[in-house]
Amino acid sequence: MKDMTVAIVGAGLIGRSWAITFARAGCKVRLNDPESAALDAARQFIASVGEDLQANGLLGGCTPDEVLDAVRTTVDLGEAVSGAGWVQENGPEKIDIKRAIFGEIEAHAAPEAILASSSSALLPSAIFEAAARPERCLVAHPINPPYLVPAVELVPSDRTSDATMAEAERVMTAVGQSPMVMKREIDGFIVNRLQGALLHEAFRLVAEGYAGADDIDRALADGLALRWSFIGPFETIDLNAPGGVADYVARYEGMYAEMFEGMKHRVDWADAVKGGIEAARREHTTVSGLNDRQVWRDRRLMALRKHKRDADKDIGR
Numbered sequence: 001m002k003d004m005t006v007a008i009v010g011a012g013l014i015g016r017s018w019a020i021t022f023a024r025a026g027c028k029v030r031l032n033d034p035e036s037a038a039l040d041a042a043r044q045f046i047a048s049v050g051e052d053l054q055a056n057g058l059l060g061g062c063t064p065d066e067v068l069d070a071v072r073t074t075v076d077l078g079e080a081v082s083g084a085g086w087v088q089e090n091g092p093e094k095i096d097i098k099r100a101i102f103g104e105i106e107a108h109a110a111p112e113a114i115l116a117s118s119s120s121a122l123l124p125s126a127i128f129e130a131a132a133r134p135e136r137c138l139v140a141h142p143i144n145p146p147y148l149v150p151a152v153e154l155v156p157s158d159r160t161s162d163a164t165m166a167e168a169e170r171v172m173t174a175v176g177q178s179p180m181v182m183k184r185e186i187d188g189f190i191v192n193r194l195q196g197a198l199l200h201e202a203f204r205l206v207a208e209g210y211a212g213a214d215d216i217d218r219a220l221a222d223g224l225a226l227r228w229s230f231i232g233p234f235e236t237i238d239l240n241a242p243g244g245v246a247d248y249v250a251r252y253e254g255m256y257a258e259m260f261e262g263m264k265h266r267v268d269w270a271d272a273v274k275g276g277i278e279a280a281r282r283e284h285t286t287v288s289g290l291n292d293r294q295v296w297r298d299r300r301l302m303a304l305r306k307h308k309r310d311a312d313k314d315i316g317r
């Protein structure tokens with residue numbers, strides 16, 4: 001990707017993280033934000049994680065200084081976007097703001113540039129409603145932080161061209177991400193729909209007094225997520241019955257169908273938080289300690305990425 005210039009618009013939590021992803025793949029990165037303080041903070045952040053990334057083999061062979069040098073910052077959106085082959089927008093999650101940002105992006109971007117939004121929940125058909133070149137526009141929704149979590153959802157509107165989706169998949173793969181290519185848009189895309197279903201059941205089990213927050217966390221951290229960190233739910237069940245996925249469904253669909261009857265009602269998440277989840281979390285981490293814990297989480301993620309890469313090589317994918 002050495003020939004590609006990438007514009008990152010919005011330099012908060014997600015923008016700064018995309019900057020690392022593209023820079024370590026050899027792209028020239030232009031990082032834009034209207035707030036120069038956000039640009040300074042982004043550079044400081046990129047500098048702060050460089051050594052850990054290098055130690056875990058996650059800088060694509062670059063040095064921390066090379067990654068930092070590849071990222072040019074500017075408060076001028078036009079300067080960032082002109083000449084870029086890929087524009088990744090990471091502004092606030094508000095439809096009017098996104099539409100205004102893309103209006104400005106389209107005024108400066110090359111006609112052949114791919115324009116992608118990191119939006120978590122806004123549909124591409126809404127964001128790009130007034131786009132002049134909707135066929136080049138899509139949502140590329142990362143999972144925080146994208147420089148450590150490679151999966152990215154590529155979501156078309158009904159006006160995004162097949163060629164754009166194919167090119168987006170190629171670019172994301174080339175910069176080391178793991179694209180999920182959606183066939184059409186739906187609220188929550190893939191990841192937040194799956195996460196929402198799981199969260200809702202977790203809240204319900206606590207709210208209705210079946211288990212505490214720590215035990216629910218353990219069910220994932222020391223249970224399901226160990227497998228899910230390298231195979232998904234379909235491969236998991238394919239391996240959990242002697243005859244594979246069809247055999248699993250024949251054996252267990254009835255058990256789940258009965259459970260689903262009791263899962264139809266909503267529980268109030270805020271009540272569940274007040275009723276015990278907040279207290280359980282604060283026993284482990286104070287609110288003022290959350291930043292340090294995020295740094296810890298990201299270091300654990302780096303170690304996990306390194307392990308996955310080594311295991312892919314030693315044991316096979």
Ligand SMILES: NC(=O)c1ccc[n+]([C@@H]2O[C@H](COP(=O)([O-])OP(=O)(O)OC[C@H]3O[C@@H](n4cnc5c(N)ncnc54)[C@H](O)[C@@H]3O)[C@@H](O)[C@H]2O)c1
Nearest residue numbers: 010011012013014035038090091092093118119120142144
């Ligand atoms: N935080 C997450 O976990 C997460 C995960 C995936 C996707 N997203 C999505 O990524 C986007 C950014 O989220 P974030 O968490 O980085 O938010 P953030 O608040 O950390 O950063 C937003 C940045 O946008 C800048 N900004 C404001 N107006 C702008 C404009 N007109 N042009 C350019 N930049 C502008 C702000 O100054 C700020 O630096 C949102 O759409 C969000 O839904 C967030």
